[in-house]
Amino acid sequence: MPSSVPTFDELMADCTRSAVHLEMRDVYAVDYEKGPFADWKKGFRHDPTAERASWWRPWLDLIQDTVGRGVTVRRARIVSEPVSEYTRFLYDGTFTNVAAGEQVRWLPRRRTGAIALPGNDFWLFDGRWVHWNHFAGDGSSTGEEVTDAPDSAKLCAEAFEAVWARATPHDQYEIH
Secondary structure (H helix, E strand, O other), X not given: XXXXXXXXXXXHHXXXXXXXXXXXXXXXXXXXXXXXXXXXXXXXXXXXXXXXXXXXXXXXXXXXXXHHOOOEEEEEEEEOOOOOHHHHHHHHHHHHHHHHOOEEEEXXXXXXXXXXXXXXXXXXXXXXEEEEEEEOOOOOEEEEEEEOOHHHHHXXXXXXXXXXXHOEEHHHOOOO
């Protein structure tokens, strides 16, 4: 029996127009990035000129497939400056997101004072479904939550668009 609350994978698969993601933390400690982050701290960097297979991963396939269906996928990152070591790690790998078709922008936290931001990172699918990401103080994931509450979707849509309008495209953003 199908769930009445769709999973993240279902939301991405059923998305027809837009998927937007707002990230607001300076540090994440999600399990799937612990190894790559440790490798990055030891000096490893993906080479944008190398064969894609050397840095391509399943997430990028999902984004490429989603964009290929005509869905616009945008990610905005609010960052403190000077940026954290973790943000530098994200920045160095963002060329892979862009190569998959994702649009990415960066906004210094000091420029967000007049924006009403939700308390949690989120994905918003087709302006309707909000997929909240919850984190502990150390950046570890404490779970997710999905809602189609109109007030939540409206808050997220307005916050994302306000951030997007002020943010700098990835290829123009300089790390500080």
